[in-house]
Amino acid sequence: MLNTDVPTTFENLELPTNLLSTLTALGYQHPTPVQAASIPHLLTGKDLLGHAPTGTGKTAAFSLPLLARIDVTKNTTQVLVLAPTRELAIQVTAAMKQYGADLKGLKTLSIYGGQDYGPQLQQLRAGQHVVVGTPGRVMDHIRRGTLKLDTLEALVLDEADEMLKMGFLEDVEWILEQTPDTRQMALFSATMPREIKRIATRFMKTPETVSIKALIGAKAMINQRYSIMAAKEKPEALQKLLNFEAFDAVLIFVRTKVQTESLAELVSKNGHRVAAIHGDLAQSQREQIIKRLSKGQLDIVVATDVAARGLDVERISHVINFDAPHDAETYVHRIGRTGRAGRSGEAIIFLNKREERLIRGLERETQNKLTQYHLPTASMIREKQLNDFAATLKTAVEAGPREELIEVIDRIANELETDHLTIAAVLASQLLPERSPGSRKTPATESTRPQAKERSRTQSTAADQPPPPPKSQPGFSPSKGKAIFRIEVGHDQSVEPGEIVGAIANEGGLNGKEIGQIQIFADHTLLELPNALPRT
Template structure:
């Protein structure tokens, strides 16, 4: 079945029509979900009926709720002694695994005793082992870490009832095909499988035919996934300069209320506090807030008690406040679905909205992914200058004087100032200026001029040259493959050559090497230098000073089902592995 954009299946349905658990319905209402999206309307009934499902849809269409709601509605919470998971969701990256885990926890708010556990590379085994021992009804994990736990016999999937492959095409592109198929074949044959993918490459088609019997194939066609009345802009800015850039935008941009999105719960508190210290009315919202606090904070935002809400993705899901004119992505999301959900908080119900995005030099590839997924280009914006900020401050100062002239207390203060001026023989204008200085609380009213930019000899000046420079910058962000005679690229990070035991024989590609090592080792894609793929092994340039924790994680990393067995190749001392603690299975 399919659900094209111009004939959405959800147009005449509500979640109450889909026969889902009443407790899950209450949680969906709490996060602001009213009517199911097309993928939800088509998928939930099929999964509730026990059918396998293949869902083809772009990110941002509501896939998480599409599979989570039926699982939560059918999960067995009565068997208190059962600690083995009943549901396993596989995600390609730890960021997506965390996002899915947090979303499911929100939907399960009224299901007492239900436990959701994320397991992924880069996180301490101790936390994951403790969670598995306590028992988790739903496990959300990356394929490599799930395989690792299965081999250690710390993850028991013999009682598994539901298996979801989220972003399946992305998992295969990252080299997880053999891991995924191993997990599929090693789990109970009678499990229910849901596979979600943006595309249907031959490998996905083959997996669905082999492991999913009589699957309902659901396709949601979309033209664009972001509101047409939301203007989307981005600013390239270094991490260290983000706070200054945000301050300038807040001063110059005309907004009624704004949501500023960051990645972590701690960052919401930190950034809100820094904004308040600079004189802005800001508050934080994150997953740690109890429902009563969340409702109180949202009510204050609606009433205008403050104007800036600093939030995480999941905490802002379902939030619909008419005052929100702007959404600012302080931290660029690592997956496009998060971006789409974020900017969906503005430009709602026919209103116009503004979506701003901060992007560092090394995050250009994420911007490209967002533009591909939304099918809409983002316009580069210019950072407001010192002159722009100062002009705005002067105008606001004049406006505040005009507003104060209508105050009923004006006669009282006029008399006090006249008395002071006569007694001290000071012009009234000087007294008014002194009061203005007093109101600044020792802060400078105007920004200092920016230091002049020193041009280098080879600095590009024309628009064409600047565009070429941006292209070269974008190329530098991508890992490169060494060919015969090619020299190593320069890098700010000291790189060393490492050997991994996968090569052309294992049909690996540079993307699968980067994806697996970055995901399991907690590295960024810009940490990679040249990749030289040979017959039975590959040489990969990585930071020379990899920490023990990363080395330990990479010692268990697999690509195409093969342990990579990372070792230093450049003659330096081989990296020592961290001793693994003994755990009882």
């Protein structure tokens, strides 16, 4: 095993100069532990069993040595990479194209379900040195005879455990059976269940083993924090967090498809550029969202664990576990999307009282401490808002104002007989809202209007709206198999139906379809839920 504590450069790994020049241009200086341990073995043609999770740099670990061995003068498929998801296939293809930028004539193609066959067939007929694909589509092309593996030099199984979880194991074994016995093989997996070990034993030839722990905590510079709250408090807590934390891009994890949409809608109302990713999106929509996030056209993505597979964007600075994951391994996968390759990152998890016991398990899994996160107050958010505005204004002043605007300001000052400072303050107030974004808005009920101030609260309530029905007399009749439940939040707390659905689904483990009618009153909400649900 390579001693990863000793500083290593890519030059020490004996990569060819055309790859080294590309790595230098990309700003790569030192290989990660998995790269330093894997590249020498793969360069010499050995099989490799890599026990390495997401975020350790494994894509470059297998891409660089296999690219180094490709003969671009031969118009045949020499490397095949199998990936569990379309997103990961696209990501690996993009990485290999980037690393092979100086390999003149290199042809790389990704093939996956959801794409038209036409363009894939055309490019396969033209010959591709590297093919990256999902098991199902790769099988289709092998059976059609459009993907020929008789000249294959190397095969990679990337995220093998994910392929196992998604039910691709039989497909993978069938594909492996179609490859030449002489081909080299690399298998990378975050975990090593029995089925993955069986594949390694059956299809690999005395593989070298590389085992790298997840780069969590101090090594990956991920600052892990937790905050304890009730489910109904999470939407407002999220808005406070987003208004206070200095972030580049944020990935928010929730449990259900319904929550991705409702939470994205809530966050967008706060002025953030946000999108939801879930299983119902077309592949083209998913790709567009990831592309926009990468280019800085989006700042926040709300996703489920399955939908977020393959979402690997370098600018993600924060991962927020709005809902706790089902296990510690999922937590590691989630937060591994930030703090990558030596970058710093922030991971924050929202937990209710019952989930507080999970903290010790997460600390054991990540080998690092989770510190408590105290939500910022309204005054803290406002102070940050003013400081950010001042910094932006200073930058603009240093850049210099436009002459015609100076003339306009002078004219207004003369006409109104006021000073320039007053005009500047008025302009600033137009740009900066009076209250910090995300703070609760006072509902526009009669009691807040000027003419209502002279009336008593009792008169206002009686005149303007009916009193909320008592708990024993709901505002609507329940459907068959359902009962009326009451929660103590309503219009006064600016609650939205989507927030209620998200909170109930999270707290009760319900599907959104199990939640029936919802009626929101001033200080409470009535909703239909399954009759079997405990009334606690």
